[in-house]
Amino acid sequence: MEVVCLPRLSRVAVCGGTHGNELSGVYLVRELLKTEKKAEEEDELVSVLLVLSNPRAVQQCRRYTETDLNRCFTHATLNGPVSDRTPYEIIRSRELNSLLGPKGGPQAVDLVCDLHNTTANMGLCLIAYSDCDWICLHIFRYLQRQIPDIPVRYIHFDLPPKEAYSLESVGKHGFAIEIGPQPHGVVRSNIYTAMKAGVQHMLDWVRSFNSGTIFEGGSVEVYTMIKNVDYPRDSETHNITAAIHPQLQDRDFCLLRPNDPLFQTFSGDTLRYKGNEPLYPFFINECAYYEKGIALSLARRRCVKIPPIRVQTELEHRENEWGFVSEEEE
Known part of the structure; x- marks a missing residue:
């Protein structure tokens, strides 16, 4: 495959605390x-912006104070009306959009990496809105190779840019690093260490890319989210009537086949998966998703071919930006 030349990743944002717990x-x-400060002085290959995304929620060790910040980055929310009753997180999303974006604009940071934890047994996942962003997919493959002692997977949320709702969508490229299991409001050293390794290797990849390294092409596995599944509920009270079945609990990314156990009712009955095709479950029994009516998400797995890539030269960048170069440059 022909080498794809992509713009330099001069500015990278690493964000934590989008969910304060x-x-x-x-x-x-x-x-x-x-x-x-010391890192900036020593690093000429990339400028790293470190952001505590939701300081009020962090201070209170809560997911959010009024509304979920990580659902506030659609174009409609970022550009809608504001009043003195506007929730804090919507105001904060606009501040972050000004700091890191604007979303979809040429001034946006080159890459946003937003850090999250899940109570589900998902290992380390990169979550992105594109299955053809070669930067994100190459970083994913690099992390797989550099972190062999924990599963590393790529989840694709298939939404158009204007409907992309989470913080990483503000950058030219972006993904969330989602790692678990870890209870909310708790820090586990093994999960923290894995996240730290993921960020460090991501930044190492960016430096290597910016220095001119050619990354070979190949293929990667991508999980594209198909649908969410809610818990069974009482028709009158809307309370849940079942929990994740014991045979499914903690089996994120293990194939769920039609008629496999899905839920166990509180009276002890087994409810089975009635889908028409085998799919891969993830975010199984995520604590924060009870309020969203999600017991688990389901995905299809497929192989995506990625081309070899390298950074553009200055001349290539000007050609790409302006469509021509001067005779002197030629």
């Missing part, structure tokens, strides 16, 4: 901020 990202950003 997901503590690996909170403590990692705080730790990185301690050495930020």
